[in-house]
Amino acid sequence: MARDEQSGSTLPRRQLGRALREARQAVGFTLEQAAQEMEMSKTSVIRIEKGHNEKVRLRDVEGFGQLYELTEKRIEELKALAQQSATKSWWQASRHLLLPGYRTYLGLESAAAQLFSYQQAIIPGLLQIAQYSRAIERPLFPSDTPEDLESRVAVRLRRKILLTRKRRALPAEFVLHEAVLHTVVGSHEVMAAQLRHIADIGTYPGVTVHILPFEAGFPGEVVPVLPYVILDFPAESAEPSIVFCEQPIGAMFFEEDADVKRYRGIHEALRCATLDAQRSRDLLRQMARRYEQ
Template sequence: MNGARVSQQPDSPVPLYGPVFLRPGLNPTAAGIVLGAELRRMREARNLTATRSGKLINASVSKVSRLERALSPPDLRDVEVLAAKYGANATERAQLRRLAQRALEPEWFDRYADYAASWMQRLIALESDAVYFCTYEARIAPGLLQTAAYARQIISDGLRVSEGDQVEQRVELRAERQRRFFEQPEPPRGKFLLDQSVLLRQVGTRQTMAEQLRKLLDYSDRPGVSIQFVPLNSSVVSNHGSMAHLRFGPLGPPAMVYVEGDDDATYYVKPDEVERRVELMLRLSHEAAASWRDSRAILRDAVKRYED
């Protein structure tokens, strides 16, 4: 994500071997993930270690690992050498090259690079491409659901950012994320689990809070969107403050879980790691959270309190 990118455009997408395709609209981050997964699959199919693959391109095992996990921009020469050494035919090599070229293109949010935490950039790139997006927030309304005034206050207070341009660029980034997520022809199915304390923790003025909570009510009326609250008297299921589970279509990246810390985040993609955390989110949804209907009643009561 932080490496140099080239602006060249790939040729018309063509099918990738097996069940995966370089589909139209595959964003650069997703292309890099698919590329890395395919290179790893080919390496393991030939019983090669990452150390051995590194020697094929005169690189360290760390570089191979970062390529396979899409943690750094791919080197076109490395991709071509590995594809050839793995026994890929001419068509397969061309397909991998196109994935690599796509992975090197700029992301839409690159213009906000100075205003987006580096550990969030993969999430920002992929969230609107998901077919299913489930998130849990224990402290504040999720960025995808924030009003401009609420976001502005969170940024000013939480990040201790006071300069106008610094704040407004971050607010614009959140607004653009919302547009890309919700205002596309087929938005992801979104499930938003919020701790009830989000309703009690006043951000900004009472008017700011009332406006934010009305926006949550509006979103909860949208088809494919569910907002549920975890009441204060419910059992403790998770000690995480922010989590997100993303699932993609059959032509996209593998499912993943994002867990945010204070100043970093972890992305889980291994099936067993994803499964454990998805089970936790399912428990939050089914054991701890109020129903959609009860959650709307909780939300309406909160709106009235801030409007009084």
Template structure:
């Protein structure tokens, strides 16, 4: 079904089905002949772009001679792939393509983030979020803006979930703290919020000061997503004017990870970063 947006569940299932097909040494056409699943549908299933039907998955498992224990796990994964995400309640305002990122973020164990102009959404206060969205789209109706604010606040529950809260390591360029978003008290509250969030064991914040000069990620902000499951490879995320990009080839991910490690060395240590943030908070008082 062309046009179906991939979710993390579908991507996971697709990766497993592709691995099983390759293990069976079958081409797409050979898999079609053995399973009765068209090559087009198979291709879309393997890339996460198809609605998942159990009968198709069973037919493919038969074609790949999957053992019982593998069949059970894959069929469980197929059922999970079609579960609705919490973000679907915001379909009326959800930006195009964001549902894929939210499903990836929901499944993540940790995020490595480099930001250059704005506080990461998971660390924003309501007023800061409201001011940022209003600046980005001055003509949006108030009701729509408030729905987007609620969406962002809902995302933040990942950081405090009871089981395996999301780990976040954020490196912010000094410009993130210097750029005034909203009124003075909005910015001050946001900076104080960063201090409070940094006290959580699953959150690390570093500041890359202007005096650090040129650095490894001068090309712009990015996110690296890591998963608990060893079968889920790391994936990158870059939000740009042309749309969301997901670098996932091993070489691409390695380059992004290398950049992040260089940034951790160029930035102030977490301890010194907190002192720097406190200094900014006093300046805003």
């Protein structure tokens, strides 16, 4: 299921919208009835329930809560979500430079409790060093000013704190096809530094990097797939897991159970055919030495 582009942090808006929709349905109100009681249009109620409004007024949350006979405690919880959804995310200063769908992904990534990623051509953004990021971004946006380029790179680099922060670091598993190691981006010098960086970050608690060797072929009869990221969210958020697939013409998000299950099966088949973490680090460092020669 493809998502429309949304700015800011999307997760609180989605949680708030889902909670209000479930509360409305629990008391048997139709959209039309809720809109009439709240003195707003049906379209406005739909937008709130789908999490499309960047800001939901606290008085409206209070009104919905009373209309749906929610407890004061629950209403306060929903108000807290409304306040979170209005908070500007750290990448907002560079939002005009980000591709459609990418801002939505950043909001979801920052709220995730676990991440699984597969890449077959380039290093995932969370693992990139600055030189590699510049070499990737420059040909994609040839009209960028030097300042714009550095802003794009800064967004990529700042994401890495999710993996390395001391408190609540994001558990992440990366499967990289061996082709990624042989695809020269920037220069041999850049590749050597990049591969050593991946080997080092793979030693962080919660971060696992596996290399899928050429000799693995199509493991589990899994045909080549587009790069993807599977995101799981904290249990208390009641948010469904999603799959993010980025393409040159846009991004796709899938959250249907069957779709997510399919991608989990693909990821498991790929991971089972990879080198273990230590052998993967050894190969990364071996390739780095080769680039340095």
